[in-house]
């Protein structure tokens with residue numbers, strides 16, 4: 391675990407990080423995000439012992455970073471910078487070997503590991519081992535940079551905007567690879583970006599930094615749903631949540647107070663409730679508000695009025711749990727069946743409901759900005 395406790399860092403007398411208190415768990419994919427100059431690189435460098443603290447403490451697994459020796463550092467922390475940060479006068483092999491030499495690994499071990507690392511980042515060792523960085527594309531250089539950071543097998547890998555100079559296709563490829571490497575080796579990754587999409591794609595937790603302070607540190611889902619302030623909101627952008635429909639859940643968009651009836655009441659009473667509320671189906675619950683099922687008007691017509699309503703429950707409906715994502719809801723609902731989609735808790739308690747029109751209304755919010763009063767009439771023109 392990496393623990394920051396009230397860390398302050400200043401360049402000369404200008405404070406750059408203020409009061410940073412933070413715990414990064416082992417195996418976490420932790421993403422730092424914020425506007426240029428907010429202190430992301432400074433925070434990352436401090437973990438790699440590249441900057442002294444003005445005050446506060448910083449430790450890795452209980453060991454103060456200031457006490458870690460230069461030889462031990464590559465075994466604890468790997469570091470990838472934006473453009474790969476390779477030494478131009480050294481071959482790929484020499485570049486990757488560097489951290490292992492500092493860590494005093496044996497020659498044979500280093501040689502074997504260079505090849506293993508190159509294969510890990512999908513570069514053929516026989517082709518690339520002896521090439522110089524200038525002979526490689528940006529994406530290949532970045533792969534070598536990653537290979538170097540992983541070479542001494544550190545449990546922590548720091549990555550400072552590693553993909554920001556790459557074209558979108560290579561970028562997406564490397565994002566997938568780093569996601570895979572992180573999961574496979576259970577490394578702790580601290581990753582800096584200024585790209586919210588990248589952060590959402592990769593992060594277990596996102597840490598938003600503004601002017602050297604942490605303003606919010608939470609899961610992507612919670613950041614998208616509950617941005618802490620205007621700065622975070624601007625970073626997220628208006629429609630970001632909608633680009634990630636797996637973070638929108640039934641409980642977020644359901645309507646409350648569905649029309650329901652408690653078991654033991656009669657067909658006559660059910661039909662009265664339907665007529666009174668202008669609906670053609672009712673949700674049937676028990677006395678603890680557990681959902682028992684659904685009855686439809688068409689199934690009650692002509693039946694004995696004194697029968698209890700649960701005699702006529704239909705099989706022809708689906709319920710979703712509050713945690714179900716919009717994506718799953720949309721892919722599982724049966725467009726042929728009309729009516730309500732009850733939303734239930736894990737234990738089956740009725741929480742609310744969705745209808746196809748409520749789903750449509752919710753989804754259309756992504757395209758239609760909230761309108762202010764007095765703007766409700768007029769001609770709607772296509773925007774492009």
Ligand SMILES: Nc1ncnc2c1ncn2[C@@H]1O[C@H](COP(=O)(O)OP(=O)(O)O)[C@@H](O)[C@H]1O
Nearest residue numbers: 401402406424425426427428429430431432433
């Ligand atoms: N070596 C340095 N000397 C003086 N000021 C610096 C130095 N490095 C960074 N800064 C300043 O510290 C602030 C934070 O920088 P940095 O951590 O690099 O931000 P970020 O990575 O978020 O863009 C910026 O205002 C930057 O100008």
Ligand SMILES: [Mg+2]
Nearest residue numbers: 430431432550
């Ligand atoms: Mg930076």
